[in-house]
Amino acid sequence: MSSQDTSTDVQRGVLVLGADGKQQTASGIATQRELATSIINGWQEARRRSKRLFAVDGPNESAVVVVALPTPDETVLVAVQRESRDALFEFVGSVDFAGDILAHFLTNPFEALSVVDRDSNVRYMSPVHEKFFGLRPGGGVGRHVTEVIENSRLHHVVESGKSEVGLLHQMRGVTRVVMRHPIRSMQGEVVGAIGQIMFKGPEQLQALSSELTKLKSEVAYYRRELNDLRNRSYGLDQIIGESAAMQRLKQQIIKVAPLDIPVLLTGESGTGKELAAHAIHKLSPRRDGTMVMVNAAALPSTLVESELFGYEAGSFTGAERKGRKGKIEQAHGGTLFFDEAGDMPSDVQVKLLRVLQDGSFQRVGSNDVRTSNFRLISASNRNFEAMIAEGTFRLDLFYRMGAVTIRLPSLRERLDDIPMLAELALNQFAERHGHRPKRLSVEALEFLKSQRWPGNVRQLMHAVERSAIFCESEVIGPADFGMVDSEPGMFEESPVVAPADGAVAAPAEVRMIEPMRVSNAVEQVEEQLIRQAMTKYHGNKKRVAVELGISRSYLYKRLAQMLVVPGSDT
Numbered sequence: 001m002s003s004q005d006t007s008t009d010v011q012r013g014v015l016v017l018g019a020d021g022k023q024q025t026a027s028g029i030a031t032q033r034e035l036a037t038s039i040i041n042g043w044q045e046a047r048r049r050s051k052r053l054f055a056v057d058g059p060n061e062s063a064v065v066v067v068a069l070p071t072p073d074e075t076v077l078v079a080v081q082r083e084s085r086d087a088l089f090e091f092v093g094s095v096d097f098a099g100d101i102l103a104h105f106l107t108n109p110f111e112a113l114s115v116v117d118r119d120s121n122v123r124y125m126s127p128v129h130e131k132f133f134g135l136r137p138g139g140g141v142g143r144h145v146t147e148v149i150e151n152s153r154l155h156h157v158v159e160s161g162k163s164e165v166g167l168l169h170q171m172r173g174v175t176r177v178v179m180r181h182p183i184r185s186m187q188g189e190v191v192g193a194i195g196q197i198m199f200k201g202p203e204q205l206q207a208l209s210s211e212l213t214k215l216k217s218e219v220a221y222y223r224r225e226l227n228d229l230r231n232r233s234y235g236l237d238q239i240i241g242e243s244a245a246m247q248r249l250k251q252q253i254i255k256v257a258p259l260d261i262p263v264l265l266t267g268e269s270g271t272g273k274e275l276a277a278h279a280i281h282k283l284s285p286r287r288d289g290t291m292v293m294v295n296a297a298a299l300p301s302t303l304v305e306s307e308l309f310g311y312e313a314g315s316f317t318g319a320e321r322k323g324r325k326g327k328i329e330q331a332h333g334g335t336l337f338f339d340e341a342g343d344m345p346s347d348v349q350v351k352l353l354r355v356l357q358d359g360s361f362q363r364v365g366s367n368d369v370r371t372s373n374f375r376l377i378s379a380s381n382r383n384f385e386a387m388i389a390e391g392t393f394r395l396d397l398f399y400r401m402g403a404v405t406i407r408l409p410s411l412r413e414r415l416d417d418i419p420m421l422a423e424l425a426l427n428q429f430a431e432r433h434g435h436r437p438k439r440l441s442v443e444a445l446e447f448l449k450s451q452r453w454p455g456n457v458r459q460l461m462h463a464v465e466r467s468a469i470f471c472e473s474e475v476i477g478p479a480d481f482g483m484v485d486s487e488p489g490m491f492e493e494s495p496v497v498a499p500a501d502g503a504v505a506a507p508a509e510v511r512m513i514e515p516m517r518v519s520n521a522v523e524q525v526e527e528q529l530i531r532q533a534m535t536k537y538h539g540n541k542k543r544v545a546v547e548l549g550i551s552r553s554y555l556y557k558r559l560a561q562m563l564v565v566p567g568s569d570t
């Protein structure tokens with residue numbers, strides 16, 4: 001054995017003691033007197049505790065691990081010193097029963113292993129493995145693993161350097177689940193491999209797997225429950241506002257939600273009709289079903305029927321081969337939210353009426369009558385009375401849709417909610433962009449309360465969000481809203497409420513714009529904004545409407561106007 005390993009920082013030495021415990025010979029690092037004394041003292045302590053593996057401190061804070069090989073006449077102490085402490089040295093040096101732990105891994109039937117070297121020759125087999133293969137102790141050592149272990153793949157692991165975990169291994173007529181790992185030197189080269197049994201048989205694995213599946217389904221169940229609990233409060237918690245008008249609205253929702261009757265939500269654009277529909281669904285017994293959304297204004301007339309009622313296989317060009325369920329069928333067991341219901345074409349009104357009367361409908365291209373059990377929640381900002389009077393909306397359908405009608409209050413009717421809503425907008429904006437939320441000055445809040453808000457909450461949220469973008473400081477003042485005067489409907493009228501002490505007037509930019517120029521400018525800027533947003537969102541009208549803070553029906557109206565070519569008669 002060389003006392004100096006040139007490739008690593010490992011040094012070795014041997015110390016031989018006589019039967020009287022005195023040093024007879026020494027080589028390598030054991031010739032250093034101080035270290036030899038430490039090794040002899042360490043051995044006396046280890047022998048007293050029946051240990052054969054122990055560690056002592058070496059020079060320069062190194063660790064020296066010593067293996068003792070005692071015979072009746074003499075004791076050979078093999079010392080290995082490493083300059084930089086590695087995990088094994090740390091382990092042996094700091095755990096005085098390290099040898100017992102290593103012995104446990106080598107002999108315990110549940111941890112037992114087989115070890116091969118870089119030539120795939122067996123170097124060690126735990127007694128339980130030897131017994132299993134009918135070998136005498138050490139009987140497999142020195143032989144190629146394929147001669148000793150039936151169907152072994154340890155030699156492949158040595159070659160590939162890749163672990164194999166959880167594979168089945170057939171040996172002597174039984175199947176075991178095993179793992180095989182390559183073992184690497186400090187320099188990273190594969191110096192051998194070890195094989196261990198993970199489970200006695202696939203049955204054990206199957207039992208674990210079914211336990212896991214059971215636990216997974218329990219977790220899924222509790223997740224659903226949690227979601228449900230969250231959603232139950234989430235429904236109303238999403239609707240911000242504590243004004244008397246909002247408290248009334250929340251009471252109406254709580255009352256109506258559990259009753260399985262159609263609800264019609266009316267109110268100006270941006271008042272929160274969709275939020276109210278979600279809350280009703282979440283608070284209803286159908287909350288575990290889905291809420292399917294349909295926007296009557298967004299449906300091209302050619303597709304209304306197939307979208308709502310579905311179609312049979314091959315019923316028209318471009319249809320999916322297998323046919324498709326319509327929204328009404330998808331909503332079975334849940335809720336159908338019919339947004340912009342006032343924009344429904346009259347032929348669809350007739351068909352929807354039939355569904356609402358007896359739950360039956362037919363897919364496009366089929367005579368089979370199908371049924372769907374859904375709850376209808378409709379929403380519209382249209383004036384149904386006027387539409388019924390002029391014959392564009394069926395009275396009988398109106399009654400069917402609106403067993404209960406809930407009107408969402410406009411923002412003008414609940415100015416006291418503006419601070420809460422503005423704070424929500426600032427918090428949401430800050431969260432999205434990862435900043436600290438900005439604040440609104442008292443004057444800014446007064447200013448917001450003095451506006452008419454034809455676009456209601458949606459418009460308020462957008463105005464506040466934009467002020468946060470343009471405002472340079474942490475506190476938003478009234479002047480920061482002057483930069484967004486292109487927003488449709490915003491600042492087109494003088495403030496409804498003037499600040500009591502007259503100290504805060506509307507921002508200069510707003511007052512400077514003359515009424516005559518505003519309408520033209522607003523229209524032009526609006527068209528430009530719509531065009532830009534349509535390009536940005538690739539024609540996705542819902543996102544465009546949200547981005548611009550206008551309702552989808554208003555967007556459709558404006559798009560239709562923008563498409564009219566002057567002079568054309570079509």
Ligand SMILES: Nc1ncnc2c1ncn2[C@@H]1O[C@H](COP(=O)(O)OP(=O)(O)OP(=O)(O)O)[C@@H](O)[C@H]1O
Pocket residue numbers: 238239240241267268269270271272273274275276339379380381424457458461550551552553
């Ligand atoms: N009370 C409220 N609390 C919090 N956010 C609200 C409230 N009302 C409306 N909003 C927000 O304003 C925006 C518009 O709301 P929603 O889409 O529900 O209005 P709507 O009445 O259905 O509008 P439209 O008729 O134009 O479709 C949404 O971003 C919504 O989250």
